[in-house]
Amino acid sequence: MAELQAFLQEAKVDPKVIGHITKALPHKSVADFAKGWTSANFEQGMQNDIVAKTGLSGMEAKLQVSRLRAAWKAASSKTGSGGKEFPSIKFTYFTVEGGGECIRLAFALGGVPYIDDRIDMATQWKDMKPTTPFGQLPVMTVDGSKQIAQSQGMLRLACKLAGLIPEDPVEFLKAEEVVGLSWDMVDAITPSMQLDRRPYLYGCEGLPLEQLTKKAVEMREKLSAPDGEINRFLGYLDGLLAKNGTGWFVGNKPSLAECEMIPRLRSLRKGNRDGFPKTIVDKHKNLMKMYWAFHELPAIKAHYKGVPPY
Ligand SMILES: N[C@@H](CCC(=O)N[C@@H](CS)C(=O)NCC(=O)O)C(=O)O
Structure with a gap:
């Protein structure tokens, strides 16, 4: 510096x-x-x-x-870096860690330079929302392009630039398998996170907020039960780590798969949603081992500015 x-x-x-x-x-x-x-x-x-x-x-x-x-x-x-052709990237996402955090992790891990444009939802989002392509974040601009949306494309681009997409076709599929499982879990969880904000999507229009909140907590408790969906998906993911045997999902280093999973695990372990016990990942020992190892990587420590993981 x-x-x-x-x-x-x-x-x-x-x-x-x-x-x-x-x-x-x-x-x-x-x-x-x-x-x-x-x-x-x-x-x-x-x-x-x-x-x-x-x-x-x-x-x-x-x-x-x-x-x-x-x-x-x-x-x-x-x-001698003049020939190193990273595009110029501005990545715009909320200050909070949501799906966009996967992309920030890929940039951080690969040392890809980018402009980390963080938006405060409470104070900046209302005015900004109508200016974005689909009323959502993240958006990305590359080499001065117009804003482009959809996090999945951005994650692949970030991982490509960061060298985090396995070259080998089988390893590539294994990394994508993890991303697919992660999204199966996210899809299972999403209704319980959105019910109070978008009740019309779930046939609950007109229900008082109190009831919506109660229902959402019940849904989260069910998802978190020992035989619930979250444990099912975490179990599959834990099994993939056990099978690979290196501590990482694919090969012997972190890849797209870890960048996808870590923010999901951080979010579950944060414990800020009633109905999700913050200990839910604990029993999945391989996942937890990978989780701590990932946070020990120097680039990731720097990204989280030394703040210990949840
Ligand atoms: N399919 C989109 C979904 C984006 C999305 O759901 N963004 C949320 C935050 S994670 C958002 O912008 N919420 C604010 C809003 O809809 O007003 C993607 O993957 O980028």
Whole structure:
């Protein structure tokens, strides 16, 4: 971090811009700064994602873009990273950990530079919702594209850039098998999470909120029973880990499969929903072993800023 800061100071980049690059962006070194852009997307990225975010305009903004360009060229030749073609990515999702967290984990694990644009649901979402393609987050922009929606595509792209999609066809299918099971579990859980907000989807229109809440808790208790759906799916997933025998779902390192599963497990272990006991994953020993090991990976520790997992 200090290396990048000193490098940008030497290039006479404005301290506000340096602050933004080193704090809000994932660039922690001169090499990261060089890898984060391509000559094709550099100009627009600097203007939209850096200079505009620091409130500079007019001549001052132009001056900063030109200083950043010089610094980026120097960084690229210094590190030999100029040819590393990561697209410039802005990933927009809520501050909370939902499905979008899988994508953030893939970026973090693979060291893929991206702009981590976090939206506060309570204060920012109402105005933003109608501006998104389908009234939902996440959305992603790549190399200055329009916003593109749907998290599954984004997860595959993030994993592809991060090198987390197994090359071998059988291993690839095994990773996707985990994603499929995860979604079977998410689909089973979703009605109990949405009943109070969208009762019309479940034939419960007109029921008072109190009753909806009671019903949702009952549904979650049923899902969490020893013979319930959550234990069934966690059991299958635990079995896959046992069968592979390396501590990871596929091969001998984390992949798309772990990026998909970890936020689901974190969410179950958070214990913030009545009816879901936070201990529900505990008895699935292989899953828990993988869960702790994943959180020990340096890139993941950094992603969660040293805050221990739930
Ligand atoms: N199929 C979409 C679903 C996206 C989705 O359900 N997003 C939720 C958050 S996880 C959302 O935007 N909720 C706010 C709303 O609908 O107003 C995807 O996978 O990206």
